[in-house]
Amino acid sequence: MAQVNGSSAMDPLLRGEGLIRSYGDRCVVDVDSIEVRGGEVLAVLGPNGAGKSTLMRLLAGLEPPDGGRLFYKGRQVQKHDRSLRRASAAVLQSPYLWRGTVFQNVEYGMKLRRVPGAERKARVRAALEMLDVSGLAETPVDTLSGGEAQRVALARALVLEPEILFLDEPTADLDVTVRRRMLADLERILGHAASSIVLITHDPGEAFALADRLAVLEEGRVVQTGTPADIFEAPATEFVASFTGAEFMLNGSVEKVEHDTVIVRLDSGHSLEVVGECDASRRVRVAYRPEDVVIGPPDSPATSARNRIAATVARIHPQGGLVRLRLESDGLSLEVVITRHSLKNLRLRVGTAVVAQVKATAFHIFPL
Amino acid sequence: MDVFLEAFREAFNLLVSGDPYLWQIIGRSLQVSGLAVVLGLLAGIPLGTWLGLARFPGRGLAVALVNTGLALPPVVVGLFVYILLSRQGPLGNLGWLYTPSAMIAAQFVLAAPYVGAITLAAVQSVPPELRLQARALGASRWQALLLHLREARLSLMAAVAAGFGAVVSEVGAVMMVGGNVLGETRVITTAIVLETRRGRFATAMALGLILLAIAFAANAFITRVQQAQPRRRRPLTS
Numbered sequence: 001m002a003q004v005n006g007s008s009a010m011d012p013l014l015r016g017e018g019l020i021r022s023y024g025d026r027c028v029v030d031v032d033s034i035e036v037r038g039g040e041v042l043a044v045l046g047p048n049g050a051g052k053s054t055l056m057r058l059l060a061g062l063e064p065p066d067g068g069r070l071f072y073k074g075r076q077v078q079k080h081d082r083s084l085r086r087a088s089a090a091v092l093q094s095p096y097l098w099r100g101t102v103f104q105n106v107e108y109g110m111k112l113r114r115v116p117g118a119e120r121k122a123r124v125r126a127a128l129e130m131l132d133v134s135g136l137a138e139t140p141v142d143t144l145s146g147g148e149a150q151r152v153a154l155a156r157a158l159v160l161e162p163e164i165l166f167l168d169e170p171t172a173d174l175d176v177t178v179r180r181r182m183l184a185d186l187e188r189i190l191g192h193a194a195s196s197i198v199l200i201t202h203d204p205g206e207a208f209a210l211a212d213r214l215a216v217l218e219e220g221r222v223v224q225t226g227t228p229a230d231i232f233e234a235p236a237t238e239f240v241a242s243f244t245g246a247e248f249m250l251n252g253s254v255e256k257v258e259h260d261t262v263i264v265r266l267d268s269g270h271s272l273e274v275v276g277e278c279d280a281s282r283r284v285r286v287a288y289r290p291e292d293v294v295i296g297p298p299d300s301p302a303t304s305a306r307n308r309i310a311a312t313v314a315r316i317h318p319q320g321g322l323v324r325l326r327l328e329s330d331g332l333s334l335e336v337v338i339t340r341h342s343l344k345n346l347r348l349r350v351g352t353a354v355v356a357q358v359k360a361t362a363f364h365i366f367p368l
Numbered sequence: 369m370d371v372f373l374e375a376f377r378e379a380f381n382l383l384v385s386g387d388p389y390l391w392q393i394i395g396r397s398l399q400v401s402g403l404a405v406v407l408g409l410l411a412g413i414p415l416g417t418w419l420g421l422a423r424f425p426g427r428g429l430a431v432a433l434v435n436t437g438l439a440l441p442p443v444v445v446g447l448f449v450y451i452l453l454s455r456q457g458p459l460g461n462l463g464w465l466y467t468p469s470a471m472i473a474a475q476f477v478l479a480a481p482y483v484g485a486i487t488l489a490a491v492q493s494v495p496p497e498l499r500l501q502a503r504a505l506g507a508s509r510w511q512a513l514l515l516h517l518r519e520a521r522l523s524l525m526a527a528v529a530a531g532f533g534a535v536v537s538e539v540g541a542v543m544m545v546g547g548n549v550l551g552e553t554r555v556i557t558t559a560i561v562l563e564t565r566r567g568r569f570a571t572a573m574a575l576g577l578i579l580l581a582i583a584f585a586a587n588a589f590i591t592r593v594q595q596a597q598p599r600r601r602r603p604l605t606s
Contacts, residue, residue, distance in 0.1 A: 062503055082508070090504035096497050098519055109505035156505065166504070 012037045013196050014084075014164060018068035019058050021051075021220075028054045029065070029220045036164060041190055041197040043207035046217030047243060052200045053093070053168055055217065059198060060166045061085045086113070090166035094173060095153035097141040102133070102152050105141055109160045127159035128152075130189060147178035151185075158193065165195040171206065186210060204244045208232065216240050238285060238366045246287040247335040251368060254282045262365060268331035273306040274363040283368040290324065290337040292362035295354045297346065305357035309334065313352045316343070327356055375573030382574050394578065397555040400471045401536040407472070408479030408531045413524070415480070416487025417517065421496075434488065437481020442474075446544030449474040453545065466547040471555070474541035479531040486530050490523030491516060529590045536583060556582075 012035035021029040029051045036042050036059070046052050057063040061070065061077055061084040070077040072084040089109065097105050106124045115123070128134040131151040136144065144152065150170065157165055170186060171179045187210060190197050201207050207214050208228045215225045216239075224236040235241035242248065252266035257280050264272045264286055278284060294303070298310060311329035318324075323343045327334040334356055338346075348354070382390045419431055451457050453465045453473070464470040494516055502512040517524065539557035546553030548562060556579045563572035 057500075060504060062500060082506075085503065086506050089506070090501075092497055092501050092504065094497065096495065096501040098498065098502075098515060108502070109507075112506050112511060160505065 013073060014059060015071040016059055016065075016068060017071070019055070019065045019070070020067035021054050021058055021063070021065050027220060029058060031055060031068075031217075031220070031222050034059070034215055034222055034225070036196050036198055037213075038196055039194070040212040041199060041210055043199045043201055043211035043214045044217055045201055045204060045207040045214050045243070047202055050202075050217040051220035052202070052217055055220075056090065056166050056168055056198060056200050060088055060090045060164075062090065084164075087162060088164040088166065089157035089160045089162040091153050091157045091168065091170060093169040095149040097144070097149055097152060097156075100141065101137065102128070102139050102141060102144070103137045105152060106156045106159055108156065113160070123159050124155075127155040130158065131155045132185070145178075147174055147182060150174060150182065154189075158189070162195050164198060165193065166198045166200070168200040169202065170199070172202070183209065208244075216243065218243075233361075235287070235364055238287065241287040241364055241366070245291075246289050246364065249286045249288065249334070250332060251283060251285050254278050254280050254284055254365075256280065261360060264365065266332060268329075270309065270329070270332050272358075272363060273360045274365050275360045276363075276365045278365055278367060284365045285368055287364045287366065288358060288362050290335040292358060293334060293336045294357045295325070295327070295336055295338065295346070296357070298353050298355050300355050300357070303357055304359070306360040307358040307363070309356045309358070311354055311356055313348050313350055313354060316348065316350060327354065329356075371569055372573065374570045375577065378570040379574030379577045382571075383578070390575075390578075392551060393554055393556055393559050393575070394582075396468065396553070397536065397557075397579075398582070400468055400542070400555055401475060401532065404472045404475030404479050404535050405483075405528065405531045407476045408483045408535075409528065411476075412480045412483025412527065412531065413487050413517075416484040416489075416527070417491050417513070419484070420488040420491035421513075421516075431488065434481055434484045438485055440478060440481065442478060442538045442540035443544065445477050446474055446541030449477060449541065449545050465545060466549060466553060468546070468553060470545040471542045471553060474545045475535040475538065478538060478541060479535050482530045482534045483527045486527035487520075487524060490520040490527065493523060494519045525590045525593055529587050532586050533583060536586075537579065 014036040016031060016034045019029055019031045019034070020027065044052050044055060054063070058065050059070065061081070064079060070084070072087070077084050103124055106127060107120045110120045110123065124137065125134065128137055131154055133148055133151045133155065136148060136152070141149065141152065150173070154170065171182050174182055183206060190210060199207065199210055211228060213225060213227055214231050215222045216231065217223070218239045224231060224240045231240060231244060235244060235246065238248070250267050252264045254262055255265040255271065256263040257278065260275055260277070262274045262276050262278050264274055264284060266272065266286070272286060274286065294305065302308065309329050309332070311327035311334060313325055314328040314333070315326040316323060318340070321340060322337050323340055325336045325338065325348070327336060336356065346354070415434070419427065419434060449470065450465070452459045453462065453470050454460055464473065498519060499512040499516050502515045503509070507515065537557060539561060542553070542555055543558050543561065546555070546558065548554050548558040556575050560572045560575045560579070563575065
C-alpha cells in the first residue's frame with residue numbers, strides 16, 4: 001500500500017479504534033471500530049441514550065476518549081492536535097446561536113481561521129443562499145424561528161467547507177412541517193456537499209433517506225454497520241431489526257434446515273419458511289416488517305411468497321395516510337401496514353377473513 | 369423643607385463655582401473607587417468565571433465564601449485592612465495607612481466579591497453547550513471561553529455596576545484606613561460625615577446629591593450598554 005505522509009489512499013478519512021468513554025461508573029461509549037469514508041454520509045443511528053452524541057464528540061475531537069485511538073487521514077489524533085477540529089465542523093442538536101446578527105454568527109468560524117473580510121462576506125452570502133435564508137443576514141438571531149435558527153446553524157458550519165461535517169439530530173427540535181422541509185433540503189445539500197457527513201439520528205427514516213452507510217448504536221456499542229439495504233434486509237440483531245421497524249412474532253424452534261431455507265415451527269403451531277442460516281433444533285425468534293406482509297381475500301391466488309397464513313382482522317388503526325392492521329390466526333398475531341386505499345378496496349372490517357402472504361426473505365431469524 | 373432647598377441651591381452653587389475643595393473631593397472619590405472597581409474586576413471576573421465553569425472538590429464551599437463576601441460589613445473590612453497595614457501588621461512596611469492606596473485596598477476587598485459573585489451567576493446562565501459549539505467550529509478553549517464571556521456580557525455589566533455601587537457609597541472602611549485627611553484621603557462619603565458633624569447640613573446634603581448623581585450617571589451608562597441590541601434590518605425573503 002502506497003504511504004503518503006503516513007497515510008495511504010486506502011485509509012478512511014476518520015477512524016476510531018477501541019473508543020471508550022465513561023461518565024462516573026457508567027460506560028457511555030464502547031466502540032471497537034468505526035470509520036468515516038471520504039465523501040460519504042454515515043448515519044449513526046440509535047435510540048435516545050445510546051451514546052450517539054458522545055460518540056460524535058469523540059469522533060469530532062471535541063472530547064477526549066478514556067481509551068482508544070482516533071486516526072484522521074491515517075495519522076493518530078493527539079490530545080491537543082487541532083488539525084481534525086480545524087478540518088471539521090459540527091452542528092449540535094440545538095442551534096446555540098450567539099448574540100448578534102445571522103451574519104456575525106455565520107462568519108464566526110471563518111474569523112477564527114483569519115479568512116479575509118471580503119471573502120467572508122461572499123461565503124456567508126453563498127451559505128445563506130444555499131440554506132434559503134439569504135434575507136436574514138442582518139437579523140438578530142433572537143428573532144429567528146426554530147427552523148430559521150437551525151438553518152443558520154447549518155450555514156455556520158457549511159460555510160467552513162469542512163472535510164467532515166457532524167450533524168447531531170439536525171431535525172429533532174423542529175415541528176413536523178418544518179422538519180419535512182428541512183429533511184428535503186438536507187437531502188439536497190448533503191447530496192452536493194463535498195464533505196463527508198456524520199449524521200447522528202434516532203430516526204431510522206431520516207437515516208435511511210440520507211445515509212450511504214449506517215452504524216447502529218445500542219448502549220454505546222456499534223452492533224451493525226452497512227448500507228441502508230444491508231441493515232434493512234439483514235438486520236444483525238433483534239435490536240437492529242426492532243429499532244428499524246420490524247415486528248416480532250412468537251418464539252419457535254428450527255424444525256428443518258434445507259440449503260438456505262430454515263423451517264421454523266412457531267410455538268403457536270404455525271410453520272414458516274425463512275431464508276437464513278441456523279442450526280437445527282435451535283430456539284429462535286422470527287421478525288418481519290409490517291410493510292412486507294401482503295394481504296388479500298381468502299381466495300387470493302398464490303404468489304411467489306412461500307408463506308401463506310389464513311387470518312382475520314382483529315384491529316384497524318389508522319395512522320395518517322396508512323392503516324395498521326392486527327391479524328389473528330390461531331394464537332398468532334401479525335401486524336400489517338396498508339394504505340387507506342387498500343383498506344377501502346379490500347372492504348376490510350374487524351372480523352373480515354383474509355390471507356396474509358409473506359416471502360421467505362422477509363422473515364429474519366435470531367437464535368435465542 | 370428649607371434645609372432641602374438650601375441643599376439643592378448649595379449643591380448647584382458649589383458645582384458651578386468650581387470650588388477646588390469640592391472638586392478635589394470628587395476627584396479623589398472617583399480615583400479611589402474607580403481603581404478599586406477596576407482591580408475588583410481584574411480579580412473578580414477570573415475568579416467568578418473559574419468558579420462558574422470549573423468542577424473541583426470544595427467548589428460549593430468556595431462559592432458560599434464568595435457569596436458571603438456580598439454581605440461583608442465595610443467596617444469589618446476596614447478593620448481587617450487597618451490591621452494588615454498598621455505598623456505592626458504584616459503589610460505595615462508598605463506605609464499605606466492613611467493614604468489613598470489603603471482606601472483602594474479596602475474598597476477592592478469590598479468590590480471583588482460583588483464582581484465575583486455576579487460573574488459566577490452570569491457565566492452559569494449561559495448554556496455550556498455554547499462553548500462546545502464554538503469549539504465544534506474550530507475555536508480553541510480560550511476563544512470559546514471569550515465567546516462565553518461575551519454572551520454573559522450584559523450580566524457582567526451588572527457586576528461592574530454592583531461593584532461600583534458597593535464602594536462609591538461606602539464610608540466605614542475608607543474612614544478607618546484613610547483617616548479623612550483633607551487634600552489626601554477625604555472622599556465624598558467621609559466629607560459628608562465631617563460636614564454633618566460640623567452642623568453644615570446644606571454642604572453635607574449637597575455632597576450627598578453629588579454622590580447620588582455620580583451613582584446615577586454610572587448606572588445609567590451601564591444600563592444603556594446593557595440594553596443596547598443589534599439593530600434589526602430584515603429584508604423580506606419572499
